[in-house]
Amino acid sequence: MNIEATLVSDLLPLIVYFGAVLAVTGVMLGGAYFLGQRHSAKAANEPFESGIVPAGDVHIRFSIQFYLLAIFFVIFDMESVFLFAWSVALRESGWPGFIEALIFIGVLLAALIYLWSIGALDWRTRRQRIDAQKSGRRE
Amino acid sequence: MNSSQLIAFLPVICIAAAAVVVMLTIAVRRHFTLTCLMAGLGLLVSLLALAMAGRQGPVQVTPLIRVDAYGRFVMALLLAAGLAVIAFCYDYFKNREGENEELLFLILAALLGASVLVTSCHFATFFIGLETLSVSLFVLVGYVLGQSGSLEAAVKYLVLSGVSSAFLLMGMALIYAQCGQLNFSGIEQYLASQELFNGMVLTGIVFIVAGVGFKLSLVPFHLWTPDVYEGAPAPVTAFIATVSKGAVFILLLRFFLSSGGYFYGPALTVFSVMAVASILVGNVLALLQNNVKRMLAYSSIAHMGYLLIAFIAGGRIAPNLVVESVTFYLVAYFMTTLGAFGVVSILSTPQAEAVALSFYHGLFWRRPGLAAIFTFMLLSLAGIPLTAGFIGKFYIFAAGADGRLWGLLLMLIIGSGLGLYYYLRLIVVMSMSQETGIDAGHEAAFGRVSSVILAVLTVLLVWFGIYPGYLMSLIQGLY
């Protein structure tokens, strides 16, 4: 049995897999292309919203804080998932596991302190913050 | 985890702790110099911990991490490079507006990733280390938002790095699918039990090569290099060029040495093709380049190609020889690259990055010391005798000759010949008369800390170039 033969036989599943991937995407795109109807009417490219004519722009600008908070949520949420895993195996992991969890929580805490102090949790724009400071001083 | 494991792992823990401490320092008081000091101190403590571990034998810290003398040496090299980069950052950022303190945290995080990378013995740590490194780099590259191209570079690096990670994961998956092992030594055992080449494993290895080739900017995965080098702030460019590439290369070497990748002749053929292409394309692209950062980027592509020659020779010669030549070359490359980008970073002002060739007109008359250092660095890059770069190239040559890789050595010679042109061109430009140069109003401030680091690097460069014996004896016992 020579090497190339081995290669081909070993690779056969892979090749089949690649082929399948291509075929599936091809069928999906091509099927839609061939089976789909084509209109050239005036409102054909409008989004369909139950008969109501869409208004405004889709490009709505969210505050950057929105994304920040979303990211923080994801991060801290995901990290608590790790703690779940630990709590399930609390007895098996014993003291070393406890210490490791402690370190983990400590790091999270440090990150939280950092975020707090740089004002990342503050839902105000810079402008608003400056205004608040001014009014605070006036009072 | 027993005490010897703790001692072995202490340097990595120190870096992580330093990162947390730096973060808290920023939370308490936002002060750039203080933050730099803390970060530098953290690295020093970590280096101290490395020294404490000393000549401890190989220690399997966890199933994922294995610390041996070689890993420790490379880690020390990475940390030292980190220190130099922090020094460059200090002078580069101290007079700039904006909140620059997080930079140090990111550098520490990247170093943490790199350290994990060079001690990993498992695909998990391979990937985690690489991603920690990369994610920190994305932000570092785009750190100076105001600078043209910085954000663009960061986005490019992010997207392409994502592509490369996909390749990497695919490769790991293929190997796992065949071997059922994620552990390097487990893979080796599996491969040793097979008599024939396995197409799945080979494809997996080639995928991993593709992923790693991106980080090392090997042709054909090199296209991002000049854009990112140009867009990133100069100290960060130095960081990418040294720490990121060095750590990834060491990991690649370790993977091949400990998982039996060298059994796979076709993988070495792939590497040979990439080495030839990298040497040729890198040098050819650099020829007429008028942007110093881009030129150094192209030259780094070629240098990675040279380094691959020693790597490929591992298929024919003893592993300790490969490790020796690769490590020496890396040390020389680190010093030289840090020095070159250090000069660029000192010369850069908040208004303009010192990248245009015209910026260097008559540098010998304006800043003789800096120009002399730059000249040394360029000569070392070109592999001129009496510099460490020459000894490094000599090592590559010796390894290649031992492995009878004549074709690749021919490329090395051709590449070095081409390289001379653009390195010497820059030296000539620097020694041209003052009048044509840039007016003195744009002169950068005198970066004291960086200058000290540069002087040390130059001395080391020449010292290792004339008496390489000390460094050689240090490296010889590593593997």
Add this chain to the structure above:
Amino acid sequence: MIEWLWLAPLFPLLGFLILILAGDKLSGPAVAWVGVGSVGLSAILAALVGTAFLSGDQVPYRLVLGSWMVVGDLSLPFGFYLDALSVTMLFVVTGVGFLIHVYSADFMADDAGYARFFAYMNLFVSAMLVLVLADNLAMLYLGWEGVGLGSYLLIGFWYEDPNNGYAARKVFVMTRVGDTSLALGLFLLFTQLHTLDIQAVLRASSQWQAGTWLPVAASALLLGGAVGKSAQLPLQTWLPDAMAGPTPVSALIHAATMVTAGVYLIARTHTLFTLAPAVQFAVALVGTVTLLIAGCSALVQTDIKRILAYSTISQIGYMFLALGVGAWSAAIFHLLTHAFFKALLFLAAGAVIFCFHHEHDIFRMGGLRKAMPVAFWSFVIGSAALAALPLTSGYYSKHDILLATFDASPGLWAAGCLGALITGIYSFRLVFVVFFGPERPGVERAIGWRMGLPLLVLCGLALLGGLLRIPLDSVFPVAVEAHRGFDAVSGITLAAPVAGLAIAALFYLTGTFSVRRLVSSGWGRGIQNYWFSGWGLDSLYNALLIRPFKAIAGFNKDDVVDAGYTAIAKLSLGLHYLTSASQTGRLRGYAAAMGFGAVLIIAVGLLS
């Protein structure tokens, strides 16, 4: 005392360094003090060392100063070796050198490059001392190349005139032919004997079978080097051109010292030559032919310095003849006396040129007897010694050579005697034409004491130098001296130069015969022109070597090889533009390229 020997080459070297580094800042007298003084110190040291050595038991003395280089089994110490032979050379180089330096202090006083001149002269003396004192062949070669460099620099000293530059270049290239041969000889000796120490080489080589290829090849290669340096056939054509340099240079380098280096080399390695009788005979033959050819050329020259140059070639021919017939000490003795009288002649010629508004043509001079008495008597004494008239120094040495030659080969002896006759003719032709006859005005200035004194000292040495015979029996095998009485052979030997003097007198003094009548016939003129051009060897080399070389160079004018390199450069440039096009800066292109590249390398991996 002897252990201070190493200072001898050091003084001139220091002088050279001072003058080349700070010469511009020194005043004229200071330059003279440094330049002359350094050689003076060397000369004093040489005198002390030499007398200490000669008054002792003359055991060869070795002085190792340190290691020069150690590579593999090649170990070269920085060492000096002193025996009777090197003492003789030491005396010649420092003594005559010092006198010529004193002379130059006046002669060159008006020259803009005064400091440069003395710097080069000191460098030359230093290198020459290294050559003669060298303990190993590599150091000898160092000195050998050093004197070559000094000679090159000094011939081209007046570099404003391109002709001087050409002359210097010609000399350098021609001697290089010999140097290459010498270097090959050294390589051969080293590969066979694994040492370059001269004494060790001589000891080891004595194990060789006489006449086998090894000694023959080694000595032939050394002879090649000697022939180049000492201006013997076929490499003698450079010496007349070397006269482009200042006259003291001609006196020191191209008469007294450097050109005799070949003689010294052969004498130094004489055991090698005795092992190769064929080569030794070749030495004698080269010497004989050279002395005749050069003598004939000297007969017809009109330039005062070229006459002396040809006579130098001819006299070195005598030395080679002596070496060839095994009369080693006679050769060295002639070297010594020749250094005296030839330096004297050159310096006197320099004085004439100096005072006679830089005129070189002897037929434009005349009757200088009264105007320049010092030069006149110098010339008379020098010419007498050159022609080997009895009781002069030249007589003792040349007589020895000719008698020894007769014992070896009567044919060569006859040629030698013919040469002696010719020597007599041309040397006194010079004297009669320049100093006798109708007086011509034009003497511009008198010579100062600094030029006069060396002339007087050299006059004394040229007359009495025969008494200075340094015993060389400790170096050379004792020749079986034929103590012959006064017989026909020695009579003819004695009479030949006298006859030459008489012929010269008949032609040029009394005018009994006329040269014009001789050359009026066609073949006479032809011979004159032929001899004048140095037997046409220059044109021969021109036709045989230079023309073909230039033709090849012309063929390669557009540099066929360089076209290859240009093509590489063009190719690189093309590739540069090609690959640059790939750097579009577009992210999608980069990502696509990565995917494409991955497919490519997978293909390479799977198909290979």
